[in-house]
Amino acid sequence: MRRRDVILALIGIAVVWQALSKTLNLPILPPPLAVLQAFFKGLENGDLLQHALASLWRVVAGTALSIALAAPAGLVLGQSQQLNRFFSPLIYLTYPIPKVVLVPIVLLFFGIGDLPKIILIFMILFFQILVLVRDQAANIRPELIQSVRSLGAGRRALFRFVYLPASLPAILTALRQSVGTAVAVLYVAELFATQRGLGYYIYYSGSTLFDYPAMYAGILALSLMGVSLYFGVDWLERRWCPWLYAN
Amino acid sequence: MIRLEALTYAYSNHAPIFEAFDWQAQRGEAWVVLGPSGCGKTTLLYLLAGLRQPTAGRVIVDGQPLTRPRPHTGLILQDYGLLPWATVRQNVELGLRVRLFYGPDGKHAPEDFRPDVDILPWMERLGLTAVQDQYPGQISGGQRQRAAIARTLALQPDLLLMDEPFSSLDAPTREGLQNLTLELWSEKKLTLVVVTHAIEEAAILGQKILLLGLPPNRQATIIDNPGAAQADFRDTADYLSLCRELRGRMESNA
Numbered sequence: 001m002r003r004r005d006v007i008l009a010l011i012g013i014a015v016v017w018q019a020l021s022k023t024l025n026l027p028i029l030p031p032p033l034a035v036l037q038a039f040f041k042g043l044e045n046g047d048l049l050q051h052a053l054a055s056l057w058r059v060v061a062g063t064a065l066s067i068a069l070a071a072p073a074g075l076v077l078g079q080s081q082q083l084n085r086f087f088s089p090l091i092y093l094t095y096p097i098p099k100v101v102l103v104p105i106v107l108l109f110f111g112i113g114d115l116p117k118i119i120l121i122f123m124i125l126f127f128q129i130l131v132l133v134r135d136q137a138a139n140i141r142p143e144l145i146q147s148v149r150s151l152g153a154g155r156r157a158l159f160r161f162v163y164l165p166a167s168l169p170a171i172l173t174a175l176r177q178s179v180g181t182a183v184a185v186l187y188v189a190e191l192f193a194t195q196r197g198l199g200y201y202i203y204y205s206g207s208t209l210f211d212y213p214a215m216y217a218g219i220l221a222l223s224l225m226g227v228s229l230y231f232g233v234d235w236l237e238r239r240w241c242p243w244l245y246a247n
Numbered sequence: 248m249i250r251l252e253a254l255t256y257a258y259s260n261h262a263p264i265f266e267a268f269d270w271q272a273q274r275g276e277a278w279v280v281l282g283p284s285g286c287g288k289t290t291l292l293y294l295l296a297g298l299r300q301p302t303a304g305r306v307i308v309d310g311q312p313l314t315r316p317r318p319h320t321g322l323i324l325q326d327y328g329l330l331p332w333a334t335v336r337q338n339v340e341l342g343l344r345v346r347l348f349y350g351p352d353g354k355h356a357p358e359d360f361r362p363d364v365d366i367l368p369w370m371e372r373l374g375l376t377a378v379q380d381q382y383p384g385q386i387s388g389g390q391r392q393r394a395a396i397a398r399t400l401a402l403q404p405d406l407l408l409m410d411e412p413f414s415s416l417d418a419p420t421r422e423g424l425q426n427l428t429l430e431l432w433s434e435k436k437l438t439l440v441v442v443t444h445a446i447e448e449a450a451i452l453g454q455k456i457l458l459l460g461l462p463p464n465r466q467a468t469i470i471d472n473p474g475a476a477q478a479d480f481r482d483t484a485d486y487l488s489l490c491r492e493l494r495g496r497m498e499s500n501a
Contacts, residue, residue, distance in 0.1 A: 143327040147395075150296050150322035151342040151402065152355040161345065165332045243332045243382040 030213045038213035039220055047201075048214075052221045054196040058114055058186055059229065062121025063175065069122075070129035071171055075163050077130070078137025095127045100185045103192070112193040120189050121182045129174040136170035137163055169241050176233045183226040198222045248274040248406065248438045249295060253304035256290060264290055266463040267304065272455075274405075277432055277439040277476055279453025281446065283497060286459040288442040292410050295440060296322045308406065318346075318357040321404035323395045325411040329383040335394050336379040339366050342402045369397040373427075389420035396424075400431065407432070409441045413448065422481075425451050429476045446493045450486055451475060456493070460500035468496070 014032050021031040042048025077084045099120060106123075110116035140162065148162055190199025198218050206215035238245060249272040257263035264287035272278050280288045293299040294306050297316040306313040308320065316322075329338045343364055346356035370376050373393040378386050383394070392412060399407065409428070413421040425448065432439045441452050449456050454475045458468040470493070474485045 141327045143324050144330070146293070146296075146298050147322060147324050147328035148330075148341070148345070149298060150316050150320070150408075151345050151398070152316060152318055152349065153345045154349075154355055157345050157348050157355070160348065161341065162330070165330070168332075241332065243384065246382045246385055 027210075028212055030216060034213045035216040035220060038211075039217035042214060042217050042221075048217060048221055051196060051198050051201040051218070052225065054114075055186060055190065055198040055222070056225060058117040058197065059121060059179075059182060059225070061114070062118045062182065063125055063179070065118065066122045066125035066129055067171060067175075070126045070174075071133050071167060074130045074133025074170075075137050075159070075167060077134040078140075078167075079163070084134065084138070091127065091131065095131060099124045100188055103185070103189050107189070107192055117186060117189045117194075117197070120185055124182050124185055125174065125178050128178040129171055132170040132174040133167045136167050140166050169237065169244060172233055172237045172241065176230060176237075179229045179233065180226050183222060183229070187222060198225070248272055248276075248309060249440070250307040251294075251304065252307065254294070254301050254306065255303040256287070256294060256299070257302050262463065263302070264462040264464065265301075266465050268464055268467065270457065270467040272438060272440065274438050275436055277429070277452060277454045278441070278457060279449040279455075280440065280442045280457045280459060281449040281453070281493065281497070282444065282459030283461070283500075284444060285461070287462055287464060288444075288459055289410055291459070292322070292408050292440065292442045295406075296320060296408055298322075315354070317406075318353075318355070318360070318402075319404050320406045320408060321399035321402060323392070323399055323407070323409045323412050326388075326391075326415055328395050329391055329398075331383055334380050334382055335375055335386065335390075336366075336370065338383065338394050339370060339375065339379075339397045339401060342398055346402070364401060364403075366397065366401045369401045373397045387420075388416050389424060392416065392424055393427075396427075396431070400435070403435075404437065406438045407440070409439070411443055412441065414443065414445060421448075428452065433476065446490050446497070449493060450489045451481065458493070458496055458500070470496075 017032050021029045039048065077087060102123065103120065106116045106120055110119055145158065145162060148158060153161060186197070187199040187202070190197035191203050194200055198221055202215055202218035202222065205211045205218055249270075251265075251268055251270040254265050254268040254270075255263055256265045280291055282288050290299065294301060295308065295313075297306075297308075297313045297320070300314070308317055311317075330341065333341065343362075343366065346360050347362055349355040351358050351360040370379060373396060375390065375394055375397060378390055383391055386394075395412075412428075413424050416424065428439070428441075429452065431437065439452070441448070443449055443452075450472060452475060453472055456470040456472055458470060460468075470489075472489055474480045474483065474489075480486050
């Protein structure tokens with residue numbers, strides 16, 4: 001995908017948006033320029049920025065927590081058929097549950113504040129990473145393991161030189177696949193029991209203040225966050241997994 | 248150098264592949280283990296590498312019963328032995344990095360291991376300098392096997408085990424690498440054990456050929472092949488008659 005094409009697509013969206021807004025002429029669809037103005041104003045006076053940072057922190061903390069717990073668990077399950085046999089029915093049952101339906105339960109258990117939001121993001125990413133890392137670790141060819149063992153590698157060196165680098169692409173793929181879902185669920189979670197975060201900002205601007213440009217500015221900020229996380233993962237993959245891109 | 252004493256090996260819930268099997272190889276000999284698929288030749292190599300443990304009996308290498316991979320034994324597999332995410336150079340360095348990781352503990356790395364081993368001469372010798380920054384997926388099968396050889400020999404083994412090392416290569420590359428293997432074997436005074444199902448390869452590489460049949464293998468069938476490792480052996484009548492003999496024996500074993 002070329003940068004020029006992305007910019008063209010962006011301009012295309014803006015043109016369609018502008019045309020729609022002009023034709024409909026409704027307060028609930030302000031033109032893109034008005035939204036951009038509200039966006040920068042919100043950044044400048046710190047209002048939007050503060051909510052965006054609150055959301056970003058929840059995403060980053062949830063992501064970090066899920067990598068920290070799911071990657072080692074996936075590696076262990078991928079290496080041990082017995083453990084995997086024991087846990088896989090459990091994963092099989094819980095993995096496909098749309099985690100967004102658990103929002104009320106998590107809020108009931110963990111109350112207000114950052115914790116329930118972080119836990120929700122954690123629950124989404126945890127299973128994705130766990131399953132992909134587990135499958136990746138289980139699919140490492142035994143010939144590779146044996147030949148590295150023959151070089152003197154024990155469990156620790158195998159982990160360092162084989163399992164860890166082998167699971168890196170799986171972690172990044174899991175993140176790329178689920179970071180969008182995580183942001184979406186975060187939005188839902190921020191509608192309840194909080195006064196910080198883009199979810200709250202969007203909802204509050206739209207349905208209480210009727211400040212539609214601000215509402216769209218919030219949507220823009222949340223979209224930007226999703227897109228930059230996605231591209232951030234891409235960037236990390238190019239940096240950390242260069243062999244995937246070597247023709 | 249190698250002694251199998253009443254070796255029995257069976258995969259769980261399967262009939263034994265080896266049963267009270269005895270065999271010896273002297274230091275500096277070039278052996279080929281030849282047999283059809285499923286005869287247990289790869290299993291034998293894994294036993295010699297210390298990657299599998301006998302069900303009964305003992306594997307003794309250099310006077311020591313084997314309980315784990317031995318730092319002075321090198322193993323080269325048919326394929327997939329290189330880390331796909333590491334460059335050729337990093338792959339060649341891997342054995343040294345594993346040793347540095349543990350330090351000279353006598354278990355993972357020899358007690359006399361010195362961290363100043365230089366892999367560059369090996370990279371040059373095996374013609375890998377030009378591809379050192381490429382990944383295994385980008386280079387040819389022959390270059391991959393050269394990288395595997397460089398990685399193993401950089402650790403200065405005295406016993407070199409190879410499992411079908413050249414079977415996925417085209418004929419000219421295969422012959423080149425067979426010659427190189429013999430060159431390095433005589434230069435480094437290695438004890439060599441090559442596992443193959445290819446009769447021609449056995450005749451070229453094996454001064455002695457251990458013929459395995461369908462399991463269980465109880466007795467070692469050994470064929471002497473003094474002509475192996477000599478220049479132009481491929482073109483002699485001895486070579487052809489040996490190939491014929493091996494083919495006949497393999498067919499009657501099957």
